[in-house]
Amino acid sequence: MKERLEGLRIEALQELQHVETPQQLNDLRVKYLGKKGALTEILRGMGGLSAEERPVIGQVANDVRAAIETVIEEKQEAFQQAETNNRLLAETIDVTLPGKQLPTGSVHPLNKVAQEIEDVFIGLGYTIAEGPEVEEDYYNFEALNLPKNHPARDMQDSFYVTDDILMRTHTSPVQVRTMKAMNGETPVKVICPGKVYRRDDDDATHSFQFNQIEGLVIGKNIRMSDLKGTLLQFVQQMFGAQAQIRLRPSFFPFTEPSAEVDVTCVQCGGHGCRMCKHTGWLEILGCGMVHPRVLEMGGYDPEEVSGFAFGMGVERIALLKYGIDDIRHFYTNDLRFLSQFARM
Template sequence: MKERLEALKLEAIEHLNQVVDAVQLNDLRVKYLGKKGALTEILRGMGALSAEERPVIGQVGNEVRAAIESIIESKASYFQNQETEQRLSAEKVDVTLPGRALKQGAIHPLTKVIQEIEDIFIGLGYRIAEGPEVEMDYYNFEALNLPKNHPARDMQDSFYITEDLLMRTQTSPVQVRTMESMKGEVPVRVICPGKVYRRDDDDATHSFQFHQIEGLVIGKGIRMSDLKGTLLQFTREMFGPNTQIRLRPSFFPFTEPSAEVDVTCVKCGGSGCRICKHTGWLEILGCGMVHPKVLEMGGYDSEQYTGFAFGMGVERIALLKYGIEDIRNFYSNDLRFLQQFARN
């Protein structure tokens, strides 16, 4: 058995010295030292040896195992170092090369327009007010002179959660909440930006979710001319100093009188083109004098105070400002579209 062990040692050393990679090395380790390996097979015969022979053969077996393991460890370390050197060579970095510029994000065009509108009205002395997007029917409709079963509710196809809760269809409820919080104090001068929700996604200029900014002013002696002057100042700062506006009679339950506001076409300046359908005008928002009932429900004496309100769709303003034809571009997350605004 001793001779077999010595022969196995010589055979293993010869084969181990010829290995060229870690895979072959592992195969030989299993072949000679594994549970079913050659060394284990030989040592299983120790049971047939005499008591005097067993220690001797056991010591020889340990020496053979140690010799084979020593070579395997040496080879494994060699292959590991070789692999490390190859990886370092392949992954080395030329520190003299210029760095790769990181792509920077940019403010979304809708956010830019909201911030611009806010800046304009803050400059006019307004403050920003906010309210919940899940709103009570009372604030969304009833306090705005739209009692239950009022036909004008059909103008806004709503997402109801319960009979008395819905996703707000306008930011006007914030105006009511502001009036309540002011407890009859004046002046009131706020704008209310936020998301609103309506089942209105039939074409490229509408979406079930969009952004509105509404404004409210209450005080003594507030007149329609104050409203027109405010909106003229806003549109000139938003679209350019030569912008003109016109007010067309309209109907909103929460204002009386009410008007739609048009601006001279941002494309042709009013001369007529495809964008304005050759009229020279583009509709941008609705407005009017706050209805006396709305003032009363908000806690204001309509005999003593008057006010005006206006509301605009942010997407509508952005479409006109940037010459965009499809509102869905704002929500598609297409980098080709969004990167255009990183330079503005």
């Protein structure tokens, strides 16, 4: 039996030297070490051995099994390493090749302009105040000196939810809420950005929903000259140091006196062109001194304090700043349009 075991060892090791695939290796493992393999077959004859021979033959059998298993493990590791190497070669990445250019977004031009406007006024000491877009009629109209049936309400064709609830037509209600929250204290110095809603025609210069930024200042001895100086500073920071403004008398129920503000044409610099209809000026916003009745409804004594207010459309500023001719470009999500601002 000892000779048979030694012969099995030699035979198995010789065959293992010529193995070329993992499948061949597995077949030989089953052939020699499996439950019905050659080694098991030989060991079944140990029952006929004497007590003295069994330990000796058992040790030889263990040595044969160990020798075969060692070679099988070495071969198996070699096959696994070869497979790993082949996979690495097949999946090699050339790190010297240029990477894929990932598209990057940018801040929407309206948000960008709104942030720039906010930065200007924050630099002037203003704080930001916000309020609801679904507003009460009282805050949207009545507290702004626009009682029910007032003819000036026709200037703002509105979206009503109920008889007393509507989508705000301007951010002026935030000014009223700010005044009431201050309980008559001064100074008040806020800007009120946000979306507003009106039933305007959908054309190149109008939209039923647009963005406004309004400002409010209340304190002692606030004058029209303070308002003009503030707006001049704003215009020059937005459009350049060469920009100038002019104030034209106008009417707003919540301010008195009121004015429309023009800025020198951003295209011709005030010399006259088609964009400004050869006037050299472009209308940019409305403003005025806060009406005494609005101050009273806000909790202030118009004999003690005064204030000014202004309001501008963010889209209007963006149209002028970037020379855009159609407000609808801001809302169509056309990447050909929006991608231009990613490069700015």
